[in-house]
Amino acid sequence: MKKLFAVALLVGCLALPAQETRHETSHATGNPAIDNKPNSPAVPDVFAVSGHLDRIVVLRFKFGTDLLAGLKQMIAQEKIKNAVILSGFGSVRGYQVHQVSNRDLPSKDMFIKNPTAPADIIGMSGMVMDGRVHPHITLANAEHSFGGHLEPDTQVFTFAVITLGVLDDKIDMSRFDDSTYR
Numbered sequence: 248m249k250k251l252f253a254v255a256l257l258v259g260c261l262a263l264p265a266q267e268t269r270h271e272t273s274h275a276t277g278n279p280a281i282d283n284k285p286n287s288p289a290v291p292d293v294f295a296v297s298g299h300l301d302r303i304v305v306l307r308f309k310f311g312t313d314l315l316a317g318l319k320q321m322i323a324q325e326k327i328k329n330a331v332i333l334s335g336f337g338s339v340r341g342y343q344v345h346q347v348s349n350r351d352l353p354s355k356d357m358f359i360k361n362p363t364a365p366a367d368i369i370g371m372s373g374m375v376m377d378g379r380v381h382p383h384i385t386l387a388n389a390e391h392s393f394g395g396h397l398e399p400d401t402q403v404f405t406f407a408v409i410t411l412g413v414l415d416d417k418i419d420m421s422r423f424d425d426s427t428y429r
Contacts, residue, residue, distance in 0.1 A: 267361040269357055286429045287429065298417075298418045300414060303333075304327065304410070305408065306318070306410075308406060308409070309403065311402060313401065315382065322378060322411075327375055329374075329375060329377070329413070329414040330375040332374065334409070335370060335384065335409040337405065337408055338368060339407070340403070341360075341361055341362035342402075344398055345357060346359065346395035362400060365388065367387050368384060369385040370385045376424050377420065381396070383397065
C-alpha cells in the first residue's frame with residue numbers, strides 16, 4: 248500500500264504544470280568606471296530625432312510561434328533598419344519577460360517566466376534600431392496586468408498582431424538604446 252501511494256504521489260507530481268520562475272541578473276560590465284559612471288553635462292537630458300514613416304508593416308503570428316523569434320525574423324525579412332512598434336495584441340500560451348528590479352547603477356533585471364500561463368496581449372511598444380529590436384509587452388490574465396521586455400519563449404496562443412512604423416534608414420537611433428549614454 249505504501250509503495251502504491253508513493254508511486255501515485257510521484258506520478259501526480261510529474262503531472263503538475265510548470266509554475267512561474269524568477270531569476271535576477273545584473274548588467275554590470277565588470278568595469279566600475281562604466282557601471283557607476285555619473286551623468287555627464289555634455290549629454291542632453293532629452294534629445295530627439297525627426298523623420299517620417301516610410302511605411303507601415305502589419306505582422307500576424309499564428310498559434311505556437313515564438314513571438315520574439317518571429318518578430319526578429321520578419322524585421323530581417325522585411326529589411327527593416329529603424330522602426331517604432333505602434334501596437335500589438337493577441338494572446339499567449341506562456342511567457343517570459345524581464346523587468347528592471349533595482350534603482351541604482353548598474354541595473355539589474357528580474358526575468359519572469361511561466362511557460363503554461365495563458366494571457367492576453369494588451370499592448371506592445373518599443374523600437375527597432377539598426378535592425379535590433381527592443382520590444383516591451385503588456386499582458387493580462389484574470390488576476391492582474393503585468394509586462395516588461397519581451398523575451399524568448401513567449402508563445403502565441405490564438406494569434407498575435409504587431410504593427411510597425413518603419414522609419415527612414417538614414418535616421419541615427421544608435422543612442423536610444425545606449426544605457427551608458429548619460
